Amino acid sequence: MSALFEELDYCPTPIGALSLRRRRDLRLGVDVWEIMLGQEFLMTSHFTASEVALGHLGVGACRGDSLEVVVGGLGLGYTAEAVLSEPRVADLRVVEYLAPVIEWHENGILPMGTRLIDDQRCRMLEGDFFALAAGDGFDLENPGRQFDAILADIDHAPDHLLDARSDSFYQPDGLRALKRHLKPGGIFGLWSDKVTDQRFLDRLEAAFPEAWAEPVTFDNPLTGNPFTQTVYLARADDG
Template sequence: MASKLEILAYEDSPLGTLCLRRRELLKSPGTFVTEVTLNHEFLMSSLYTDSERELARIAIERHGGTDLSVLIGGLGLGYTAQATLASGRVGKVEVAELLPEVIDWMRKGLVPLSEELNADERLQTTPCDVYRRLCGPRESRFDLILIDVDHSPEERLGEQADDFSQMFYTERGLRLAKQHLTPGGMLAVWSYDQSSPFVDALHAVFGEVHVQDVSYQNDLVDERCTDWLFFAR
């Protein structure tokens, strides 16, 4: 039995060929998921989003403030942004997304969370490189900076990962990024792998560091998977 597959968008981007697709799961007839591939390799899915949402929830909880100003690096399918906006303690959210095509998917209603995100007046999307921005002069400060861009600190997205993305995960890059935080502000970073060198760099720059694992059962590959969240203040 073949699954139902719909190509929602297929276009070139600075990182390569992007594909947004919707398909029915063979293992669960009647269940449809939205997926993104980059250069024909799987990138993200609407099926398992626990760690993306936990990145926002835990950061907001650990910060403890109200009327929070939040910068999110990477829009993706919007689950980190949705979880951030779900908190009544958040005043405004800016999402810095490198690929304008991804922002267009949301604005055109092509992703599952489009209607909800487009309707929230607290959300602003900016087409830019979040790493270049955080390694550059400070324009404004944020209570929370949430980064969900790369696969891990050691495995960055796309073959064209530049000096800014590499620098961000170093002690030098983190010191530059820290200048974009308000006093007591928090940096949170998503990764699919644990990274001791990145943890060491965080400890060298921030006074408080917390690492959280988020595990889930991935029925598509029939194994237990774990993502890693890094929090620093």
């Protein structure tokens, strides 16, 4: 196979065919890793600024030390890596629906190798983030356990879903169910590949006493123009 393109893995999943590929961008002179679900891009190493911002902004909004954090959606690992770069974080649970994605990190075939797996603070959980949010939470051994922050990077945007199973999560009742798993004053963070959607922000404000949006603007290396995505944040009741 050409060194300019390599499919590193391909496998069927319950929500479509998943593939990981590496290609050489000759114009920029860099290797690019891409995760595809069918014909849709799930993530690319070309654009990571907003995924990194989700980790930093989410932890930055937390109070106190020895923070316990959940990240929903592993992907190439940039959100989880940003969380672990924060010295106040003591425990990170990463929930990933697609087992092959976890295996890519265990095998070290992604740009960051096994850094997440090697960090003693980080644990991977294969599971449905949305079902866990609606149920007993993100620690199977301690149902109902609460966390300082829960950060989600799964769907493209609240109105652009990978599949229909997550639709109810983005409604006020679904967000209130998620809020049960936060400590008093805890933070919920959500990544979106679109500019701020006031309709979703209204739903977030209906579920949380405090909610806001943080636009993340970066230079798109493919177009040379600025591009804006969004990190939504909300704080749970102080109790």
